[in-house]
Amino acid sequence: MFNVDKFVKEETERLRERIKGKAIIACSGGVDSTVAAALAKEAVGKNLIAVFVDTGFMRKGEPDEVKCMLERIGLNLRVVKAEDEFFTALKGVTEPEQKRKIIGERFIRVFERIASEEKAEYLIQGTIAPDWIESGGGVRDKIKSHHNVGGLPEVMGLKIVEPLRDLYKDEVRKVAKHLNIEVHERQPFPGPGLAVRVIGELTRENVEIAREANAIMDGEMEKAFAEKKVSKPWQYFAALLPVKSVGVHGDLRNYGYMIALRAVESIDGMSASYSKIPHDVLDKISVKITNVLGKKVNRVVYDITNKPPGTIEFE
Amino acid sequence: MKIFVVDNGSQWTHREWRVLRDLGVDTKIIVNDTSLDEIKDVDGLVLSGGAARIGWESAKLGNIGEYIDKGDFPILGICVGHQFMALHYGGSAGPSDIPEFGRMEVEIHKASPIFRNLPQKFTAWESHNDEIKDLPKEFEILASSVNCRIQAIHHRTKPLFGLQFHPEVEDCEFGDDIFRNFIEICRQHSEKKHKHE
Numbered sequence: 001m002f003n004v005d006k007f008v009k010e011e012t013e014r015l016r017e018r019i020k021g022k023a024i025i026a027c028s029g030g031v032d033s034t035v036a037a038a039l040a041k042e043a044v045g046k047n048l049i050a051v052f053v054d055t056g057f058m059r060k061g062e063p064d065e066v067k068c069m070l071e072r073i074g075l076n077l078r079v080v081k082a083e084d085e086f087f088t089a090l091k092g093v094t095e096p097e098q099k100r101k102i103i104g105e106r107f108i109r110v111f112e113r114i115a116s117e118e119k120a121e122y123l124i125q126g127t128i129a130p131d132w133i134e135s136g137g138g139v140r141d142k143i144k145s146h147h148n149v150g151g152l153p154e155v156m157g158l159k160i161v162e163p164l165r166d167l168y169k170d171e172v173r174k175v176a177k178h179l180n181i182e183v184h185e186r187q188p189f190p191g192p193g194l195a196v197r198v199i200g201e202l203t204r205e206n207v208e209i210a211r212e213a214n215a216i217m218d219g220e221m222e223k224a225f226a227e228k229k230v231s232k233p234w235q236y237f238a239a240l241l242p243v244k245s246v247g248v249h250g251d252l253r254n255y256g257y258m259i260a261l262r263a264v265e266s267i268d269g270m271s272a273s274y275s276k277i278p279h280d281v282l283d284k285i286s287v288k289i290t291n292v293l294g295k296k297v298n299r300v301v302y303d304i305t306n307k308p309p310g311t312i313e314f315e
Numbered sequence: 316m317k318i319f320v321v322d323n324g325s326q327w328t329h330r331e332w333r334v335l336r337d338l339g340v341d342t343k344i345i346v347n348d349t350s351l352d353e354i355k356d357v358d359g360l361v362l363s364g365g366a367a368r369i370g371w372e373s374a375k376l377g378n379i380g381e382y383i384d385k386g387d388f389p390i391l392g393i394c395v396g397h398q399f400m401a402l403h404y405g406g407s408a409g410p411s412d413i414p415e416f417g418r419m420e421v422e423i424h425k426a427s428p429i430f431r432n433l434p435q436k437f438t439a440w441e442s443h444n445d446e447i448k449d450l451p452k453e454f455e456i457l458a459s460s461v462n463c464r465i466q467a468i469h470h471r472t473k474p475l476f477g478l479q480f481h482p483e484v485e486d487c488e489f490g491d492d493i494f495r496n497f498i499e500i501c502r503q504h505s506e507k508k509h510k511h512e
Contacts, residue, residue: 001337001339129329133326133328133329138324139322139323139324139347139365139366139367139375140324140326140365140366141324143326168333266485267485268330268485270326270327271327271417271440271481271484271485271487272486273417273418306417306418306486307417308416308417308441309416309442
């Protein structure tokens, strides 16, 4: 069985031996990077600088929440506003692999700048097993380039350290609980954030639609959990599809986008089945999305694909 | 108990390692061109699946033919590992008429130590483009699904087992039980081997 106590002791020791001098840690506020940060802080103390990059693809209210949470853990935090940089680099790009690679490279360029200012040689990342497995290499086919593995540029001036490389999400959550970190029940949220939940080009307008749709789904799901109408799926989210269809709004023709809702049950993200969310909960989410975002979105669909054949996120 | 996982490039190779580890086995992932000499002392091997297409890319499967021929330990082939076993003994494998992905009901027709204590029907998790087409006479079919006739095989006299589906993924019912059965097969084989020494 996975021995949390042993893992924490051994990994902290390994980090202490490996890292000489200063290190930065890429922190999105998700469970993986936050756990990696807590371990690294234990190992190298004040020599650790946590970097949170606001890519412009975070969920509603997330940058502020993450900042507070990381500071509460006692991390020495630097927040980098890089929204313009990311949107500019991604202008006109629609191919999902190209998107992920550009995002991976942008992250590294930001980290290189901070590392050079801080005179740090190491970049610690919260990479977990599915990230490198799905990124492929050697005999393994590439399913998608995770920004922190397959999305890394070929030339970079940082030494990568990945303490959680052999762990899956359920094991990371056990470590979080063991370290008493408050993120352990958080929803998985990919590093590229809403960028992989907007299919097609990443315009500010499209990202805003996806942000609002995700906030609406989150709100309605939270209500349904509180009313015990549904148990919490392993992951749930909304994605904006670049497909337009015809609707009718107040006797007028409307031509708008489509939102796909997705919710899955899983343990480790390597296989999944779609969640059987009750229709009345789906109905509430659909009504709210098509009313609040009515001018832009006039249709909501629910994704009933397992993994395989689908992956959990759309891109 | 030492059972290694031979990596043929599956998305779930690391899951096989994890399930074995969680069941208390001393385990490690090895590349498929590891020499037999280096793994002679294992109690068993799991051959992972992989993206290689069995019909024209079996060269990507390294030394696993040698492990099957010369290794004195039980082997569990999964997906492409299972297909390779049939091919290696002179059978054939190639593209499925209906590839299967995700949830699929599998029905057991023939008792085998690998399926000990399993119900006759269960929900398995699939992910394959190819399958075994003709099974060599040394093997028997143990189970099938509606789209795929050869979902599980065993050798009539040697401890060789093959599964087209993926017992290592969480969504596969009775996956851990299948691994437990394989561990038991390995344990018994080692015991017998050491008695003869």
